[in-house]
Amino acid sequence: MPVESTEQTQEELILGFLSESGSDYTSGEALSGKLGLSRAALWKRMEALRTQGYRIEAVPSRGYRLVSVPDRLTSLEVSPLLSTRELGRAIHHHDSVGSTNEVAFRLAQDGAEHGEVVVAEQQTAGKGRRGRVWVSPPGLNLYFSAILRPELPPQRAPELTLVAAVALAETLRDWGTDAAIKWPNDVHLDGLKVAGILTELSAEPERVHFVVVGVGVNLNSRTEHFPEELRSMATSLSLATGKPVPRARFAAALWTRLEEWLDRYLEDGFDAVRARWKALSSTLGQDVLVRTDRQELRGVAEDIDPSGALLVRTVGGSLERVLAGDVEQLRPRKPRAG
Structure with a gap:
């Protein structure tokens, strides 16, 4: 450290x-x-x-x-607000990086401890799922990657994405929104994307060396900060609430909630996380079109299984288990209360 x-x-x-x-x-x-x-x-x-x-x-x-106080995300701004034991107690702050996940991955390879966080005011090559770019303008939002060293077999590492999604949705709801989780790793406000999660890991067959959980949250972006092709699909917390968001306070609240859910997950298993994820989901019960690397599936998103995979009842009546893919929700609805 x-x-x-x-x-x-x-x-x-x-x-x-x-x-x-x-x-x-x-x-x-x-x-x-x-x-x-x-x-x-x-x-x-x-x-x-x-x-x-x-x-x-x-x-x-x-x-x-x-x-x-200045609207920055260094340890000077965030640490006095934190109530965590480990998460965020060591903050690697950067004015600009290519990707916080890449920086965190290198730090973890060099021995960085559980709970260390890389946070940036700007990303020039922010990473989304499936090679996409996460737009990361400077000084407006929250871009961070947390280094975790859980005692888990590698096949359970994807569950951490759902843990992070629950913590993120709950934190956004604490700001007076109806945040909902779109499987597998996006959080939406009123059907528009406000946040995304990218989880990467280093492991051997029997154990995880470390996991990097990267999160991007649009906090103070205005419409003009989004590329034109995304303006009908993206939003920010300030656009949703009509108020500016103090970034350090949001970061501290999110890291506190994330540590609480990590503790619960590691102590009690995935069941509680799964139940809360389902209560916060905007995907379950929807007619969906799922695109994977191998096929397209059309049907109803019925459930997530005990490992977090999406279960889709296809138009042909079969129940398909989806581990990774893009989900298009064909019939929008309001998120569940809870």
């Missing part, structure tokens, strides 16, 4: 203390005592934070108050 500088750790602690105080002032004496810093050293740290875009008010005899 990367070792952070003492200065950055102190800055994170300062932001944490100021965030806890809300609109109240925190005395310089109290901060100095908690951090073991002289008043002069504390002032120096405050000035360093101001140069990074933090508005910190200082009033004699009252202390310091955090007025506003």
Whole structure:
């Protein structure tokens, strides 16, 4: 795990203390005592934070108050908001990368620990399923990849995509939406794609070495940020709610929810995840057209099986098990409540 500088750790602690105080002032004496810093050293740290875009008010005899924070996704912004044990406790932040999944995969190969996260303000070659590109404009949305080291056989690794989808849909619902999951890895708002998940792994026949779960969520994109051919198919959380989304707060909420579901999954198995996924699904019960590498299937999406595969009752009456493919929902409906 990367070792952070003492200065950055102190800055994170300062932001944490100021965030806890809300609109109240925190005395310089109290901060100095908690951090073991002289008043002069504390002032120096405050000035360093101001140069990074933090508005910190200082009033004699009252202390310091955090007025506003920059809309970034470094550990300085996210860490004070986190309540996880491991996930996101080490953040590798980049202004721009080709793909966060590629960076995370290399880090995992070099020994990065469970829970480390790669997050980028922009991706220049964001990866979607089946070789597609995920459009990733700078400074608007959330693009991250989490490194996981679960004790799982490789054949169960695809279940982690559904774990992530449940956590993501629930987090979006916490923002007042009716987010629904489209099998296997997309999350929609009002029938429009708002997020996608790409899971990649390194394994040998008997065990998983690591899994990289990549997530892209459109948080503050406006219509003009989408390519013209996607404008009728994509949306963002801010477009759906009419409000700007604080990205660090969303990231912290999502990582907290994801860790909770990972813990439940690893302790109790896939059944609870499967049940919640079904409750949040926009695919089940739909007339669908499924395109795989080998064939096209038309029928009704009846269920997901205990491994997460989609079960489709074809027009001919057979029940087909789909492990991977593209699903077109032929009769849109409102997502299930729950």
